[in-house]
Amino acid sequence: MGPVLAGVLQLLALIAALALAYVPLGNHMAKVYSSDKHWRVEKWIYKGIGADPNTEMRWPAYLRGVLAFSAVGVLFLYLLQRLQGVLPGSLGFKAIDPDQAFNTAASFVTNTNWQSYYGEQAMGHVVQTAGLAVQNFVSAAVGIAVAVALVRGFARSRTGELGNFWSDLVRGVTRILLPLSVVAAIVLVACGAIQNFSGIHEVGQFMGGDQQWNGGAVASQEAIKEIGTNGGGYFNANSAHPFENPTPFTNLFEIFLLLVIPFALTRTFGIMVGSVKQGYAILATMGTIWVGFIALMMWTEFAHHGPALQMAGGAMEGKETRIGVGASSIFAVSTTLTSTGAVDSFHSSFTGLGGGITMLGMQLGEIAPGGTGSGLYGMLIMAVIAVFIAGLMVGRTPEYLGKKIGTREIKFAACYILITPALVLIFTAVAMALPTPGHSMTNSGAHGFSEILYAYTSASNNNGSAFAGLNADTQWFNSTLGLAMILGRFLPMVFVLALAGSLAEQKPVPATAGTLRTEKPLFTGLLVGAILIITGLTYFPALALGPLAEGLAS
Numbered sequence: 001m002g003p004v005l006a007g008v009l010q011l012l013a014l015i016a017a018l019a020l021a022y023v024p025l026g027n028h029m030a031k032v033y034s035s036d037k038h039w040r041v042e043k044w045i046y047k048g049i050g051a052d053p054n055t056e057m058r059w060p061a062y063l064r065g066v067l068a069f070s071a072v073g074v075l076f077l078y079l080l081q082r083l084q085g086v087l088p089g090s091l092g093f094k095a096i097d098p099d100q101a102f103n104t105a106a107s108f109v110t111n112t113n114w115q116s117y118y119g120e121q122a123m124g125h126v127v128q129t130a131g132l133a134v135q136n137f138v139s140a141a142v143g144i145a146v147a148v149a150l151v152r153g154f155a156r157s158r159t160g161e162l163g164n165f166w167s168d169l170v171r172g173v174t175r176i177l178l179p180l181s182v183v184a185a186i187v188l189v190a191c192g193a194i195q196n197f198s199g200i201h202e203v204g205q206f207m208g209g210d211q212q213w214n215g216g217a218v219a220s221q222e223a224i225k226e227i228g229t230n231g232g233g234y235f236n237a238n239s240a241h242p243f244e245n246p247t248p249f250t251n252l253f254e255i256f257l258l259l260v261i262p263f264a265l266t267r268t269f270g271i272m273v274g275s276v277k278q279g280y281a282i283l284a285t286m287g288t289i290w291v292g293f294i295a296l297m298m299w300t301e302f303a304h305h306g307p308a309l310q311m312a313g314g315a316m317e318g319k320e321t322r323i324g325v326g327a328s329s330i331f332a333v334s335t336t337l338t339s340t341g342a343v344d345s346f347h348s349s350f351t352g353l354g355g356g357i358t359m360l361g362m363q364l365g366e367i368a369p370g371g372t373g374s375g376l377y378g379m380l381i382m383a384v385i386a387v388f389i390a391g392l393m394v395g396r397t398p399e400y401l402g403k404k405i406g407t408r409e410i411k412f413a414a415c416y417i418l419i420t421p422a423l424v425l426i427f428t429a430v431a432m433a434l435p436t437p438g439h440s441m442t443n444s445g446a447h448g449f450s451e452i453l454y455a456y457t458s459a460s461n462n463n464g465s466a467f468a469g470l471n472a473d474t475q476w477f478n479s480t481l482g483l484a485m486i487l488g489r490f491l492p493m494v495f496v497l498a499l500a501g502s503l504a505e506q507k508p509v510p511a512t513a514g515t516l517r518t519e520k521p522l523f524t525g526l527l528v529g530a531i532l533i534i535t536g537l538t539y540f541p542a543l544a545l546g547p548l549a550e551g552l553a554s
Contacts, residue, residue: 007326026267140228231341318349341464356547
């Protein structure tokens with residue numbers, strides 16, 4: 001079997017698995033966020049944090065809950081790292097430096113999971129499990145909660161109430177993320193991923209020095225890392241490490257885990273707004289972009305430009321031989337089109353155009369299918385923009401799901417889509433203009449520019465994957481990337497929740513003969529076109545200076 005055919009068959013198997021999980025998981029999540037009953041363990045949690053889960057919140061109160069909870073998470077994780085040296089189970093590792101502790105705290109609380117440290121050489125068991133793994137659960141649950149609040153904004157009328165943040169947060173963990181993670185961790189352990197709390201082991205000599213490995217609760221963290229579209233690896237090599245990703249099967253399984261909730265949330269959306277066809281339209285948009293990007297990535301990475309690539313069956317530099325070009329391409333596209341950031345290959349070693357595809361996937365806003373929750377609310381914002389464009393073309397007031405898209409709503413949507421590109425381009429421009437940040441680049445020219453552009457694209461879009469050529473463990477990058485993560489996560493949420501509140505206050509508008517049918521293929525095509533055109537107009541000049549220049553020159 002040739003490598004191209006193997007890659008295509010893996011893609012087909014992945015699509016089949018996602019299709020099988022789509023309806024039951026989507027229905028389950030809709031039931032979770034529509035139920036008025038609380039589990040006993042959930043009641044204990046509400047009592048412990050002093051929250052009333054039955055109190056409905058308007059969007060400012062819901063936003064305050066999101067921001068307050070996340071701020072406490074940043075502070076707790078920062079202090080945990082700074083105190084690591086005196087904590088049990090630290091494996092002898094010292095306290096994390098202030099700038100790196102801030103970067104890591106911001107990273108994991110914002111569901112970015114950017115890592116400027118070597119996991120196996122910096123973080124002990126307590127920080128990994130009580131700090132990083134916990135944030136993998138709750139940061140993902142926050143994203144789903146905000147998405148559900150926006151869906152309620154479309155589904156409800158004549159009220160500004162969007163549900164209860166604390167109830168949505170707790171249910172997301174106890175009823176969705178935790179059960180799925182337990183099952184996934186058992187599968188990973190059965191396939192060879194490690195799960196223990198052992199110390200550091202001497203495993204022999206390597207290149208004249210001692211080689212050491214430490215164990216850890218890897219499988220459990222790997223499970224929620226993918227399911228929650230987090231991406232932070234227990235080891236520096238992330239999902240290229242055999243302790244995290246032992247076999248080609250686990251590689252495909254991990255891709256399935258990082259995609260299953262974002263895709264299934266479209267089913268949840270359709271059920272909650274009362275029309276599963278609307279969910280299918282969003283699903284079709286996400287699926288079209290995802291499959292298209294994978295096809296383009298495989299083409300660039302399998303293209304034979306010389307005898308070395310012909311002998312290897314594709315561009316194998318930076319890729320695991322046990323995984324191959326096809327599976328690495330699927331993983332790279334899936335992890336950058338979601339907010340996962342996990343990697344099983346080094347994106348810096350992809351072809352020039354291949355590296356550009358990974359960047360473009362993040363620059364779309366990670367909406368195909370996007371992160372847990374963030375992908376759905378990002379796509380719904382783009383749907384609002386597409387409906388507005390269609391309204392301008394035909395000269396009538398735009399409507400979506402029975403709600404008018406007026407001046408107020410389109411301002412919220414426009415602010416949402418402008419925030420992240422502004423962060424990416426401004427931070428990249430400043431880093432390139434100053435003399436010090438450039439010292440962190442491994443390469444010069446177009447590829448060196450791509451390293452910095454990729455870093456700020458990854459941080460601002462809360463992805464977390466790295467181009468692998470940039471030394472980001474400096475005060476400048478730790479501080480600015482951490483700031484980009486926080487602003488890129490929470491500023492968009494302000495406008496998402498404000499839009500949800502505005503929509504929930506409206507009374508429904510009856511459909512007429514002139515109403516745009518947003519469940520039809522025509523709307524799907526319009527939405528795909530709007531996404532690609534808006535992203536292209538925003539980022540094409542920057543991409544032309546980096547990956548496009550490198551790809552066309554090779």
